[in-house]
Amino acid sequence: MAPSKQYSEGGQLQLMDAERIEEEEECFESIDKLISQGINSGDVKKLQDAGIYTCNGLMMHTKKSLTGIKGLSEAKVDKICEAAEKLLSQGFITGSDLLIKRKSVVRITTGSQALDKLLGGGIETLCITEAFGEFRSGKTQLAHTLCVSAQLPIHMHGGNGKVAYIDTEGTFRPERIVPIAERFGMDANAVLDNIIYARAYTYEHQYNLLLGLAAKMAEEPFRLLIVDSVIALFRVDFSGRGELAERQQKLAQMLSRLTKIAEEFNVAVYITNQVIADPGGGMFITDLKKPAGGHVLAHAATIRLMLRKGKGEQRVCKIFDAPNLPEGEAVFQVTSGGIMDAKD
Ligand SMILES: Nc1ncnc2c1ncn2[C@@H]1O[C@H](COP(=O)(O)OP(=O)(O)OP(=O)(O)O)[C@@H](O)[C@H]1O
Incomplete structure (x- = not known):
């Protein structure tokens, strides 16, 4: 089996057997397993072409959206869902079982002990963490730091794990990753x-x-x-106002996708958000700001963080x-x- 990367005590990338990674990462059932339940490989391929790669991900789709996939009839979708249900236990579980399940939550350090303490250990997997604040408040710098710290071993x-970065404003700088990786004692090229x-x-x-x-x-x-x-x-x-309802609907779809990714792959989702003026904020406070995205974003983000500038x-x-x-x-x-951590 081809070796892949892992970290030593010092945080440096090391080689390790891919088999071990697989052992650690069995948090979902691959969509291929449907074949063992009598689903033909052609239909499995159709699901993959539609971006569905795990049975867990499949169960996050409605039957209506599945029958929208070219070549999948209602009868086929019923059979596929039945097969996936057999592979997963998707019904009610006890509170104790849920507590065990929550043990799989990983908390990724932000690089600051004070911030980690505030967050109960760091940025959590299985949910969306949103950071909003004015320009230069540190949202993107936190994103860069997390790109590196997410790759540190769990005991550090x-x-x-790996990191996926979607940049809508063109502000990601790979050269920023280099000193951050060095600070954590990691090989910058491997981190990149x-x-x-x-x-x-x-x-x-x-x-x-x-x-x-996916x-x-x-x-x-x-x-x-x-x-x-x-x-x-x-x-x-x-x-404009005329397109607001459609915008919010599409935003809700995107956020729902992010939540599903977090739960399907035990991934931490970190999103940044802009602030807008809040005219209804109060009579005496001028320059009051609130996060953009309205109720749709408020409901999707599990943890909402407000960043602001301090001194220096x-x-x-x-x-x-x-x-x-x-x-x-x-x-x-x-x-x-x-x-x-801040130095006074
Ligand atoms: N190499 C660096 N060393 C020290 N401080 C830095 C460095 N790079 C950036 N900063 C600080 O980070 C700030 C920018 O923060 P960041 O890019 O995270 O803002 P932001 O909240 O994402 O804002 P925006 O909405 O404009 O993207 C800079 O103003 C600077 O103070």
Whole structure:
């Protein structure tokens, strides 16, 4: 079996058997397994061509959307879903079983202990974390740091996995990865090789990139997906009040896709968002800002972080909304080595 990469104690990439990675990454059932349940390989191929690579992912589609795939009749879809149900147990589970399932959550360090503490350990897999704030508030720098820390071994508070980066504003800088990797004692070239990057130019392109990602995530161990920024293209491609309803509907579809990726592949999804003026914010406070994307984004993001500038290179992160984190703030700093604790 071909060797693949893993990290040593010092965080350097090492070679390890692909077999071991597979053992660790059995969090989903490959779509190929449907063949053992009597589904013919031609139909499995049709599912793959439609971007469905796992049985878990299949169960996240409605029958209506599956019958929309060319060559799949209603009867075939029924048979496929029945076969997938046999492979997965998708019904009710007990609270204790859910607690065991939640143990698979990985928390990826942000590079700052203060910020990690605020987040209960770091950026979580299985959900969407949104960071919003004004320009230069550190959203993209946090994304760059996570690109590296997601590759650290678990015992170093990393995710031991690859990273996918969708850039809608052209702000990703591979050269920033180099000093950040060095700071964590990792080989910068290997770290860059483990990041797959795509620049999106339209909201449709952004959505199609997500569909294509399923194939890659089913093949290799990914632990982090970044979309920086999730909303920018929607704000360009839909203009005015007249298109707002359609924009929100398409945004909801995109966010639903992100949630499904997080759950299907045990991946942390980190998205950045812009802020807009909040005219209804209050009579006495001028210059009040709120996150863009309205209720649709508010409901999709599990953990919402508000970033703002502090003194000098310091930045402040406030928990804006999170189901299981107490309210609080943490001060951190942007440095050439990425996000770090603030030095007073
Ligand atoms: N190499 C570096 N060393 C130290 N600080 C840096 C470095 N690179 C960027 N920064 C800091 O990070 C800030 C930019 O932060 P970032 O790009 O994350 O902002 P953002 O919140 O994503 O804003 P925008 O909405 O404009 O993309 C810069 O203003 C600078 O203060």
